[in-house]
Amino acid sequence: MFRKLYKQANESVTDQALKNKVLSCQRKKVSFKPFYATALVAFAVFALVLNINVFKPSQNTDIETASYSARRMMPVQESAENLIQYTGVLPYADIDGIEIIRLDISDGISVYLLSGQTENSAELIKKAELTMKNIDLTVPEFEINHNNTTLKASDILNNLSTVVTDMPHILKYDIPFTYVLYDNETKSIIE
């Protein structure tokens, strides 16, 4: 009885996708490991010859490392507008200590929350605040869906701390942050 049940149970254990992958690899005679080993040795020699520091963070598509790349290249003194343009499509970026979070809203409008911890960032925040003061808070009307809750513009502006509650990057510095409304079509801050 046990033997029969255990055999039947094992008949259900299969993985067609993995099987196809293995079959496909053997057809192509793919030898990944020797390839990677050769490539690694070649790269190590190349790095040694050219004295490349291979231990610095890689610049891949990961958001954190992308922001690292941005931080290295971004001039410290920049307008909020340029900063946002540089941030591009990233939902989160850290540029010279200024953390930027993009919340997409309707009609090509985004809300950018900016934070900072250095003097330079403080200056930049001030610039953003000056820009912000000129924004008519009632226009444009927008809503965003955050944590399954639809928030209107006024809600967001009055309760920014609630909106970013689950964004530890910006909260860990425990400093005030500000926001700008940004028109993605005209690539400019809405004033």
Next chain:
Amino acid sequence: MLTNNAYAIEKYFDMVLRLALARTGDKHHADDVVQEVFYRFVKKERNFESEEHLKAWLIKVTINCSKNVFLNDFFKNTLPLTEEITFENPEEGEVYYTVMSLPAKYRTVIHLFYYEDMPIKDISNLLNLKESTVKSQLHRAREMLKEKLKEDIEIV
């Protein structure tokens, strides 16, 4: 002389996967083991004398590769197999996961004895254990299974 790799993979893939699962108790590790086994198989391009020779080689390599998984400290802390395999008959699922809940050495002998129908002598050769050790492991495994399983599932 068997030289057709695709034939061997088609025929023995499930056997290797099931044994790897029984050995590691973890689907992700089992996937790694399966790929390693067939990687070695394709890479070496061995000529096997018979079907039995090929099957025994695959089982042996699967057992060795499964051992290697746990040589690495990183893999020593693993989670038990979660219920990610669905069974049509609930009793089959109960039997399968009860076997999976046993310690690795008992899972292996149970799998080879009850699923692969291997005699104790062959199991002892594959695992490099004495026949008496395999017998006692089988006995202990059966006792554990009897405790955990319903009384109406007879274990012989």
